[in-house]
Amino acid sequence: MSKTYRLVISCPDRVGIVAAVSQYLNERNGSIVEANHHTGPEQKWFFMRHVIDAESMTVDLETFRAEFAKIAAEFDMDWFINSSEDKPKVMLMATKESHCLNDLLHRWHTGELQCDIVGVIANHEDLRSMVEWYKIPYHCINVPKEDKLPAFQAIETAIDESGADTIVLARYMQIFPEYLCEKYRFRVINIHHSFLPSFIGAKPYHQAAVRGVKLIGATCHYVTADLDAGPIIEQDVIRVRHSHSATDMVRLGKDIEKLVLSRGLSYHIEDRVLVHGNKTVVFAQ
Amino acid sequence: MSKTYRLVISCPDRVGIVAAVSQYLNERNGSIVEANHHTGPEQKWFFMRHVIDAESMTVDLETFRAEFAKIAAEFDMDWFINSSEDKPKVMLMATKESHCLNDLLHRWHTGELQCDIVGVIANHEDLRSMVEWYKIPYHCINVPKEDKLPAFQAIETAIDESGADTIVLARYMQIFPEYLCEKYRFRVINIHHSFLPSFIGAKPYHQAAVRGVKLIGATCHYVTADLDAGPIIEQDVIRVRHSHSATDMVRLGKDIEKLVLSRGLSYHIEDRVLVHGNKTVVFAQ
Amino acid sequence: MSKTYRLVISCPDRVGIVAAVSQYLNERNGSIVEANHHTGPEQKWFFMRHVIDAESMTVDLETFRAEFAKIAAEFDMDWFINSSEDKPKVMLMATKESHCLNDLLHRWHTGELQCDIVGVIANHEDLRSMVEWYKIPYHCINVPKEDKLPAFQAIETAIDESGADTIVLARYMQIFPEYLCEKYRFRVINIHHSFLPSFIGAKPYHQAAVRGVKLIGATCHYVTADLDAGPIIEQDVIRVRHSHSATDMVRLGKDIEKLVLSRGLSYHIEDRVLVHGNKTVVFAQ
Amino acid sequence: MSKTYRLVISCPDRVGIVAAVSQYLNERNGSIVEANHHTGPEQKWFFMRHVIDAESMTVDLETFRAEFAKIAAEFDMDWFINSSEDKPKVMLMATKESHCLNDLLHRWHTGELQCDIVGVIANHEDLRSMVEWYKIPYHCINVPKEDKLPAFQAIETAIDESGADTIVLARYMQIFPEYLCEKYRFRVINIHHSFLPSFIGAKPYHQAAVRGVKLIGATCHYVTADLDAGPIIEQDVIRVRHSHSATDMVRLGKDIEKLVLSRGLSYHIEDRVLVHGNKTVVFAQ
Structure with missing residues (x-):
């Protein structure tokens, strides 16, 4: 795969956004590999994601950012541009269940996940050997029932020292404290083992069995202070x-x-997910 | 399709039930076309459904019922046997939305639904012409906000006079009163336009849009006094x-x-649904 | 729903297309309601569909077409622009099976299908009463085995006199002659009752039963001279x-x-389907 | 999970089979945990699978087999009874692609697959380290284009020495020779990366891309001498x-x-798959 840039924009909707963006890209000879737009009619908000062939551009990222800032200001844009070569750094967190962890590690190992996995934090030792086979640092940080704060401070340190920009709770059986949800806002991804908003909280499969549903599900969402209620x-x-x-x-x-x-993590690390209010725009391929 | 009998049994689980039933069927030369068993390990309850080629049997239904009663008593069975020639009588109920009604009427008309549709009760006139094209009686019974009881009494009369044994709320936008839920226990089928238990009550799609779910669903369930909480x-x-x-x-x-x-109605009228507690055993084909 | 225009473009891929189109739309104050792009990397071909709020535009369709022709010529575009008020005219064709016909007629009747249904052509009388309930002309044109040409000439006349631009074979059990496939190229839509390319030709469900597959399917495709091989x-x-x-x-x-x-018909009449080679780009919502 | 027996039977259909089997089970006090029946009306063939609580039985397997042989003879049964404690022995085969292998090894490691994995045979070294982490023997047997027979003889030896009763081609990119298909009839399981019978043979995804299908699939089947045509x-x-x-x-x-x-392998090792002609009866849970 050749090098690409990803330009992601959201702003109040009005006439002229696409024209301004595409004219600038054109002036800099940007060849668009993938383009997605969405206008939320209720919110009057506009969302856009471009993948641009980096080779085709006549400016580098730094110049792009400087030049594009004027357009961004004019349209009140929330925006960024990334290079596919600057891979997101991902910290995985788990407890004892290995299925999600094994799955993510294998996808990463075979080049399917476009990220660096900078470590695994777990509150038990069970998964160490599996993780270390992949030559990934394993941080075992026990979270004692009676006093969890020091543990989460150690977790915070491990995350920050790793340089991780994304944290994945891969069946991590601890509730993430509110202050960390705030600090890593829309950067902590959880897998909840029910089709939300059904069966929030503990033991969702047992809740599902009691209710007698005919389908069970799973939900990948951003972690917020409200349990299982994030985007x-x-x-x-x-x-x-x-x-x-x-x-x-x-x-x-x-x-x-x-x-x-x-799938949720792929969307996130490929900058396909734009959060607006408590909902997401997902520009899947 | 040739004539068949459907023998449906549920009882406390113990050794010997299948032997007793199959031995009796064998003595009466019953050729089994379809057989389903289920043992619920938690409830220690046993469920069984047989479809028997009627031609093969050396006794008629009356004799069968008399003879089988002894086995049933021995095992404390909740049971019945039906002939495929005695089609269930179904009353449909609707408001203004036609999609479910049109769908069911067309399936019935083309012989896919193994039942007689004995009428349609609606609280508006909108669907009369569609229903009457199928030569099915249309009862328009308005349900005024301020006093619903007389309307539901008229509905009860219409149901009882029609001989209906099953009532289908095909997007009927009125809450069925508790006394009718009791009277027609596990005979009233509703379609709720969400994946229950998510989005109980009014405007589930709007609730879904607000929550930002990535799948929407529908649930067919028996109506009980608890709103959208039946099996x-x-x-x-x-x-x-x-x-x-x-x-x-x-x-x-x-x-x-x-x-x-x-699908839910088909399962019901083909005696494929056995209710136990607030859950169903569904012996789908 | 307010009035919209649909601008659909395909052309060889190169830098500047989006800029040129969006700049023109911007100059004419076009507010974009929905936008889809696709670049086929293998074919080096570009596909684009815009839905534009008609009210926002400062020019009418005629002027748009005249002005846009210059851009189109520059980029070698295959293109058109439609108004949502000019509904496609659809001719349905059937034999005796009613399920697809009933389904489409009901969707049209309730306003779900954005088209006019100008008639039904069938080679049997069975479906006349259903069709006429919808007040739609029913043309019964028998297709005798020994000499089909005159029948298809009568069909052609019925289609042309109706002004239909789209023909739907809704389980029409006759092979469409090659010259009509050519005449109505990419305007004749068929439903084949298998997951193509499995089970081409007659009795696909029986073929599926013999092969013992675990899923059965259906395929909506454009009819071409090659049986069941169109896009x-x-x-x-x-x-x-x-x-x-x-x-x-x-x-x-x-x-x-x-x-x-x-779904296939909706995509087609909403100009969401672009054919390229023997494949389609489908800009689903 | 407590110890169970699995009794699997297929025979010509006639009245009395279930009665005979269930009466015998009853006499030996067999408590039935799971029971499935199927009668194929076209083939007039009967299929049956029982899971019996081993503790409840008053006879051991040897006695069961001796006693049941009489019933089996009477009804011309193809049958066997297994203990859940005698786990099937499975040999996996792969080339370089690791996704199926990693998936199966992880499921086995976490106790989800009810079998022993006795080894992995591959024609390359790439997957050795992954396999050896699981402490499973890895046999690298190169299959040279010009003379494959000695390689397959070595494979045969490795299989036979391992005691494997099931062989899984987990994306093994070599065609299994006819004589081994015969020798291990209905014991060799392949995953083909298309929805068969579409796209038989090499590079099915590329075939799918060329045809422009809207769904891609995979097929798990028994390997026979006919390429990709087994049950x-x-x-x-x-x-x-x-x-x-x-x-x-x-x-x-x-x-x-x-x-x-x-899923296919689970069904197989749990004796849920009965082959008849070129089709399977699959008694999924």
């Missing part, structure tokens, strides 16, 4: 029958969790 | 994107509502 | 089990046929 | 768009391949 990135479901116990649902649900989390 | 028969979902407004979801959701309601 | 617009599948006979598949498949055909 | 165990699909190149399809398809192969 949803991706969801999917799988069919279950009366013959499936809660234990069966736990097993079947793993496949959906893996798919939903890996 | 679930069938559910399904369809993918939505940020580009879909609540209005788009209403439109897209119709296809899922039709599919889920028609 | 695919939409496909979907449904799960089947060993307990489903070919007859069951015929029944289950109907639901997929209806969904796939109605 | 199908499981299939599934995933949606693709015009924006997906053949390379994207390769990537997206991996998720479906993993799911379909792991």
